[in-house]
Protein backbone atom coordinates (compact mmCIF):
# COMPACT_ATOMS: atom_id res chain seq x y z
CA UNK A 1 0.00 0.00 0.00
CA UNK A 2 0.99 3.62 -0.50
CA UNK A 3 3.26 5.26 2.05
CA UNK A 4 1.81 8.03 4.25
CA UNK A 5 2.89 11.67 4.24
CA UNK A 6 4.69 11.28 7.60
CA UNK A 7 6.48 8.16 6.30
CA UNK A 8 7.66 10.05 3.21
CA UNK A 9 8.87 12.91 5.43
CA UNK A 10 10.79 10.39 7.59
CA UNK A 11 12.40 8.89 4.48
CA UNK A 12 13.64 12.33 3.44
CA UNK A 13 15.18 12.75 6.92
CA UNK A 14 16.86 9.32 6.79
CA UNK A 15 18.11 9.89 3.22
CA UNK A 16 19.31 13.48 3.58
CA UNK A 17 19.91 14.49 7.22
CA UNK A 18 23.08 13.84 9.22
CA UNK A 19 22.43 11.43 12.14
CA UNK A 20 22.81 13.12 15.52
CA UNK A 21 22.56 16.58 13.97
CA UNK A 22 19.24 18.24 14.94
CA UNK A 23 19.98 21.30 12.79
CA UNK A 24 20.26 19.15 9.65
CA UNK A 25 17.05 17.26 10.54
CA UNK A 26 15.21 20.60 10.82
CA UNK A 27 16.58 21.99 7.53
CA UNK A 28 15.87 18.74 5.63
CA UNK A 29 12.22 18.74 6.83
CA UNK A 30 11.75 22.43 5.99
CA UNK A 31 13.28 22.00 2.50
CA UNK A 32 11.21 18.86 1.85
CA UNK A 33 7.93 20.44 3.01
CA UNK A 34 8.55 23.70 1.15
CA UNK A 35 9.64 22.08 -2.14
CA UNK A 36 8.10 18.66 -2.31
CA UNK A 37 5.20 17.97 0.04
CA UNK A 38 3.60 20.38 2.51
CA UNK A 39 3.17 19.08 6.08
CA UNK A 40 1.80 20.68 9.24
CA UNK A 41 5.12 21.31 11.01
CA UNK A 42 5.41 24.65 12.81
CA UNK A 43 8.02 25.41 10.12
CA UNK A 44 11.04 27.71 9.88
CA UNK A 45 9.39 31.15 10.19
CA UNK A 46 7.23 30.41 13.26
CA UNK A 47 10.04 28.06 14.36
CA UNK A 48 12.38 31.04 14.66
CA UNK A 49 9.89 32.69 17.08
CA UNK A 50 9.59 29.38 18.99
CA UNK A 51 13.41 29.22 19.21
CA UNK A 52 13.64 32.74 20.65
CA UNK A 53 10.95 32.09 23.28
CA UNK A 54 12.64 28.82 24.36
CA UNK A 55 16.17 30.28 24.34
CA UNK A 56 15.11 33.27 26.46
CA UNK A 57 13.27 31.02 28.95
CA UNK A 58 15.86 28.20 29.13
CA UNK A 59 13.19 25.82 30.54
CA UNK A 60 13.95 22.65 32.53
CA UNK A 61 10.55 20.98 32.13
CA UNK A 62 8.68 21.27 28.83
CA UNK A 63 5.35 19.81 27.68
CA UNK A 64 4.31 19.62 24.01
CA UNK A 65 0.75 18.75 23.02
CA UNK A 66 0.76 17.24 19.53
CA UNK A 67 4.04 15.74 18.30
CA UNK A 68 3.01 14.92 14.70
CA UNK A 69 6.37 14.04 13.00
CA UNK A 70 8.53 15.43 15.79
CA UNK A 71 9.71 18.60 14.02
CA UNK A 72 8.95 20.99 16.92
CA UNK A 73 10.13 18.40 19.47
CA UNK A 74 13.52 18.46 17.70
CA UNK A 75 13.43 22.27 17.45
CA UNK A 76 12.76 22.65 21.18
CA UNK A 77 14.86 19.65 22.31
CA UNK A 78 18.04 20.90 20.59
CA UNK A 79 17.89 24.12 22.65
CA UNK A 80 17.44 22.48 26.08
CA UNK A 81 20.40 22.43 28.48
CA UNK A 82 21.65 19.19 30.10
CA UNK A 83 19.14 17.79 32.57
CA UNK A 84 16.20 19.55 30.91
CA UNK A 85 13.42 17.35 29.52
CA UNK A 86 10.64 17.61 26.94
CA UNK A 87 7.53 15.43 27.28
CA UNK A 88 5.54 15.31 24.05
CA UNK A 89 2.03 13.80 23.80
CA UNK A 90 0.82 12.18 20.57
CA UNK A 91 -2.41 10.16 20.29
CA UNK A 92 -2.03 8.98 16.67
CA UNK A 93 0.13 5.80 16.66
CA UNK A 94 1.29 6.29 13.05
CA UNK A 95 2.46 9.85 13.81
CA UNK A 96 4.07 8.62 17.05
CA UNK A 97 6.01 5.88 15.22
CA UNK A 98 7.43 8.39 12.71
CA UNK A 99 8.14 10.99 15.40
CA UNK A 100 10.15 8.49 17.48
CA UNK A 101 12.37 7.82 14.44
CA UNK A 102 12.82 11.53 13.68
CA UNK A 103 13.66 12.33 17.33
CA UNK A 104 16.12 9.41 17.39
CA UNK A 105 17.71 10.45 14.06
CA UNK A 106 18.32 13.89 15.61
CA UNK A 107 20.01 12.18 18.59
CA UNK A 108 17.54 13.63 21.09
CA UNK A 109 16.10 10.39 22.52
CA UNK A 110 17.58 11.21 25.97
CA UNK A 111 16.06 14.72 26.03
CA UNK A 112 12.69 14.16 24.37
CA UNK A 113 10.21 11.59 25.68
CA UNK A 114 7.24 10.79 23.46
CA UNK A 115 4.15 9.55 25.32
CA UNK A 116 1.37 7.94 23.29
CA UNK A 117 -2.16 8.94 24.18
CA UNK A 118 -4.58 11.85 24.32
CA UNK A 119 -3.70 15.02 26.25
CA UNK A 120 -6.97 14.91 28.21
CA UNK A 121 -6.18 11.42 29.48
CA UNK A 122 -2.51 12.04 30.25
CA UNK A 123 -2.45 15.56 31.77
CA UNK A 124 -4.14 14.42 35.04
CA UNK A 125 -1.54 11.62 35.37
CA UNK A 126 1.70 13.44 34.57
CA UNK A 127 2.60 14.22 38.18
CA UNK A 128 2.19 10.65 39.57
CA UNK A 129 3.54 8.96 36.42
CA UNK A 130 6.55 11.17 35.60
CA UNK A 131 7.17 12.88 38.94
CA UNK A 132 6.56 16.29 37.37
CA UNK A 133 5.69 19.16 39.72
CA UNK A 134 5.05 22.04 37.29
CA UNK A 135 6.04 22.92 33.69
CA UNK A 136 8.25 25.87 32.75
CA UNK A 137 7.15 25.88 29.10
CA UNK A 138 4.19 24.38 27.18
CA UNK A 139 3.83 24.27 23.37
CA UNK A 140 0.27 23.68 22.12
CA UNK A 141 0.01 22.27 18.60
CA UNK A 142 -2.67 19.56 18.73
CA UNK A 143 -6.38 19.82 17.82
CA UNK A 144 -7.18 23.55 17.85
CA UNK A 145 -10.61 22.94 19.40
CA UNK A 146 -8.83 21.18 22.28
CA UNK A 147 -6.51 24.05 23.30
CA UNK A 148 -8.98 25.70 25.69
CA UNK A 149 -10.05 22.54 27.52
CA UNK A 150 -6.41 21.54 27.98
CA UNK A 151 -5.20 24.86 29.37
CA UNK A 152 -8.07 24.73 31.89
CA UNK A 153 -7.15 21.12 32.73
CA UNK A 154 -3.51 22.15 33.25
CA UNK A 155 -4.72 24.86 35.67
CA UNK A 156 -6.95 22.40 37.55
CA UNK A 157 -4.10 19.88 37.84
CA UNK A 158 -1.86 22.69 39.17
CA UNK A 159 0.78 21.99 36.52
CA UNK A 160 1.30 25.73 35.90
CA UNK A 161 3.31 28.02 38.18
CA UNK A 162 3.92 31.80 38.27
CA UNK A 163 5.85 32.50 35.06
CA UNK A 164 4.97 29.32 33.14
CA UNK A 165 4.97 30.25 29.44
CA UNK A 166 2.41 28.74 27.07
CA UNK A 167 2.97 29.13 23.32
CA UNK A 168 0.12 28.14 21.01
CA UNK A 169 0.55 27.46 17.28
CA UNK A 170 -2.10 28.26 14.61
CA UNK A 171 -4.14 30.76 16.58
CA UNK A 172 -5.13 32.38 13.23
CA UNK A 173 -4.93 29.46 10.77
CA UNK A 174 -6.70 27.09 11.34
CA UNK A 175 -7.50 29.27 14.38
CA UNK A 176 -8.34 28.77 18.05
CA UNK A 177 -10.82 31.61 18.77
CA UNK A 178 -12.16 30.34 22.09
CA UNK A 179 -8.60 29.79 23.40
CA UNK A 180 -7.51 33.29 22.27
CA UNK A 181 -10.50 34.94 23.92
CA UNK A 182 -9.80 33.08 27.17
CA UNK A 183 -6.07 33.85 27.52
CA UNK A 184 -6.52 37.48 26.39
CA UNK A 185 -9.41 38.17 28.79
CA UNK A 186 -8.33 36.14 31.82
CA UNK A 187 -6.47 38.01 34.61
CA UNK A 188 -4.50 34.79 35.07
CA UNK A 189 -2.50 35.40 31.88
CA UNK A 190 -0.40 38.08 30.21
CA UNK A 191 -0.86 37.29 26.53
CA UNK A 192 0.81 38.49 23.33
CA UNK A 193 0.38 37.65 19.63
CA UNK A 194 3.41 37.02 17.38
CA UNK A 195 2.26 37.58 13.81
CA UNK A 196 3.81 35.24 11.25
CA UNK A 197 2.73 32.98 8.36
CA UNK A 198 1.30 29.50 8.01
CA UNK A 199 4.24 27.13 7.56
CA UNK A 200 5.72 27.18 4.03
CA UNK A 201 2.98 29.56 2.74
CA UNK A 202 2.13 33.27 2.46
CA UNK A 203 -1.11 32.91 4.46
CA UNK A 204 -1.25 34.71 7.80
CA UNK A 205 -0.86 32.71 10.99
CA UNK A 206 0.77 33.38 14.33
CA UNK A 207 1.73 32.20 17.78
CA UNK A 208 0.10 33.36 21.03
CA UNK A 209 2.49 33.58 23.97
CA UNK A 210 0.74 33.56 27.36
CA UNK A 211 2.52 33.89 30.72
CA UNK A 212 0.65 32.36 33.67
CA UNK A 213 0.51 34.90 36.50
CA UNK A 214 -0.68 32.40 39.10
Ligand SMILES: Cn1ncc2cc([C@H](O)c3cccc(CNC(=O)c4cc(-c5ccc(F)cc5)cc(O)c4O)c3)ccc21
Pocket residue numbers: 040041042065066067068089090091092095117118119120141142143144146169170173174198199
Ligand atom coordinates in the same frame (compact mmCIF):
# COMPACT_ATOMS: atom_id res chain seq x y z
C1 LIG B 1 -5.94 15.20 22.11
N1 LIG B 1 -4.58 15.03 21.60
N2 LIG B 1 -3.54 14.73 22.38
C2 LIG B 1 -2.47 14.63 21.58
C3 LIG B 1 -2.83 14.86 20.24
C4 LIG B 1 -2.14 14.86 19.00
C5 LIG B 1 -2.85 15.11 17.85
C6 LIG B 1 -2.15 15.03 16.52
O1 LIG B 1 -0.80 15.46 16.62
C7 LIG B 1 -2.83 15.88 15.48
C8 LIG B 1 -3.53 15.27 14.46
C9 LIG B 1 -4.18 16.06 13.51
C10 LIG B 1 -4.17 17.46 13.62
C11 LIG B 1 -3.48 18.05 14.69
C12 LIG B 1 -3.53 19.52 14.91
N3 LIG B 1 -2.79 20.35 13.97
C13 LIG B 1 -3.48 20.92 12.97
O2 LIG B 1 -4.66 20.64 12.74
C14 LIG B 1 -2.75 21.87 12.09
C15 LIG B 1 -3.33 22.20 10.86
C16 LIG B 1 -2.70 23.09 10.00
C17 LIG B 1 -3.34 23.42 8.69
C18 LIG B 1 -3.40 24.75 8.27
C19 LIG B 1 -3.99 25.07 7.04
C20 LIG B 1 -4.51 24.06 6.26
F1 LIG B 1 -5.06 24.34 5.06
C21 LIG B 1 -4.46 22.71 6.68
C22 LIG B 1 -3.87 22.41 7.89
C23 LIG B 1 -1.47 23.68 10.34
C24 LIG B 1 -0.91 23.36 11.58
O3 LIG B 1 0.28 23.92 11.96
C25 LIG B 1 -1.54 22.48 12.46
O4 LIG B 1 -0.94 22.22 13.67
C26 LIG B 1 -2.78 17.26 15.60
C27 LIG B 1 -4.21 15.37 17.90
C28 LIG B 1 -4.91 15.39 19.12
C29 LIG B 1 -4.20 15.11 20.28
Ligand SMILES: [Mg+2]
Pocket residue numbers: 040041042141169170
Ligand atom coordinates in the same frame (compact mmCIF):
# COMPACT_ATOMS: atom_id res chain seq x y z
MG1 LIG C 1 0.60 23.65 14.08
